[in-house]
Amino acid sequence: MPDRAAVEAAITDAHRREWAQVLAATVRVARSVDLAEECTQDAYAAALESWVDDGVPQNPAAWLTTTAKRRAIDALRREQTLRAKLPLLLEPEKGVEDMVIDTPRNPPGEDPEDVVPDEPLRLIFMCCHPALSQEAQLALTLRLVCGLPTSDIARLLLVPESTAAARITRAKKKIAVARIPFRVPRPAELPDRLRAVLGVIHLVFTTGHTAPTGASLVRGDLVDRALHLTRMLRALMPDEAEVLGLLALILVTDARRATRTDADGRLLRLEEQDRSQWDRAAIVEAHDLIVPGLRGGHTGRYLLQAAIAALHAEAPTYEETDWPQLVALYDRLLATWPSPVVALNRAVAVSMASGPEAALPLVDQLGTDGGLAHYSYLPAVRADLLCRLGRADEAATAYRQALELTQNEAERVFLAGRLAALGGVAPLGGSLAGRLADVVPRSGTAAQDVSRLP
Amino acid sequence: MAQYAILIYEAAARGTADEHEEHADDLLRSGAMVAAFGLQPSAMATTVSRDTITDGPFVDAKEVVAGFCIIEAPDLDAALKIARENPAARHGGSVEVRPVRGGVVVPPSA
Incomplete structure (x- = not known):
């Protein structure tokens, strides 16, 4: 007999992995989301007793699915019997509870343990x-x-x-x-x-x-x-390119999770982050998703965002980031997804490739075009560019605007720190670029593959 | 099968009368049509409450219905597909799709 803790762990695991499969299979029988949910919850509850007594089944998902489906069938039968017995009291609302469910690919009457993927x-x-x-x-x-x-x-x-x-x-x-x-x-x-x-x-x-x-x-x-x-x-x-693109984007962005704040929760800029702590396995996995996508000529927004993040992630140091290539990727992203937020990120890349004086007019233009009026990154980026240009007073004003617009405590602390540092005369080193662009890399990677595209 | 109302609002109404008639004919032929009505402009409306009668549409309504049809469809996706073929939607306006709770259509007497 397995101990209770092991069974609980198996159920937690099955819940995380198989919940959607069990519920979806039960919906088809129950023809109502609420009933299917109830039966699925019951099945997980029943598993605890049953698995402690009989052991964890070889295929937990199949056990749970069968149990949940049976409960749904029982519930529907009970309801039918009740309706038959009380024809005058119950007025069935035809058509409302019945869900619209396409005929499954597998014929009905299939083995209930059979999984419809x-x-x-x-x-x-x-x-x-x-x-x-x-x-x-x-x-x-x-x-x-x-x-x-x-x-x-x-x-x-x-x-x-x-x-x-x-x-x-x-x-x-x-x-x-x-x-x-x-x-x-x-x-x-x-x-x-x-x-x-x-x-x-x-x-x-x-x-x-x-x-x-x-x-x-x-x-x-x-x-x-x-x-x-x-x-x-x-x-x-x-086979869906954008599904792969989104997976790559999440992997490559989250690869930096451990380094985005210091021990006190203070936000760290990209150039301050310890690149040796980035999750290389995630970066490699993302890379292997991005390169075939770009080679295949896909230009979906998630794939391009992932390529941008990967270019950052794969740069050996912040200074060695391929900024011109980043600008090129942002150009393609902007064509796919004409959003002012993308344009703002592109402006940051331009500031690194060609200098803050080239980027400031782009940011100012975005400010007057509207659409980003409540977006704290716009004044934050502007402040950063002004700071790099040695225009401290204007930078301070812009940092204050950014502070008014953000609710996240870590970001507030970061901006307040930047504002305080302006008190000193020396221009601040580094930039916000790394904070905006979510990134990761090895040398010789997605970027090179991008440049080979027509 | 379920019934849905497809509502056309004045501000979003597009398409010529001919196009709307043609669309209605298509729906009749396909068997999806239950009923269809076009209304006179809201300037022709009179609003009635218990004590008063006032000129024009109900003032709190931000938008005014210009016409509607009732269709039958197996599910929302099928209803949306029909709605998208409506001339108002095809020509840059929009239509609203709402499930019908109940109602009755009296067949025209011969």
């Missing part, structure tokens, strides 16, 4: 349907795909639990009432729909990578969730 994919696409707000998509994905309880989701998204609960309830209701289908989109719709899915996962990642509020810069649990989701998506859609 694209089922979790249906779950992801349902949660990220564009008819749901992105806030709802995010909460629903964490709930249904990651299997997190509402309290955890509220904590992760820094909203009151009642808010998170309301978002999830409303989203589930819309799925049922508006009949959002449980299905992988048809090929014609796939690019748009996949973009929404990647957008949600990227949002999970960025929210964790630089927490919008709170005391610490990074929220590792969110970053790990994003990485897990992307790996899951990659296993399900191994």
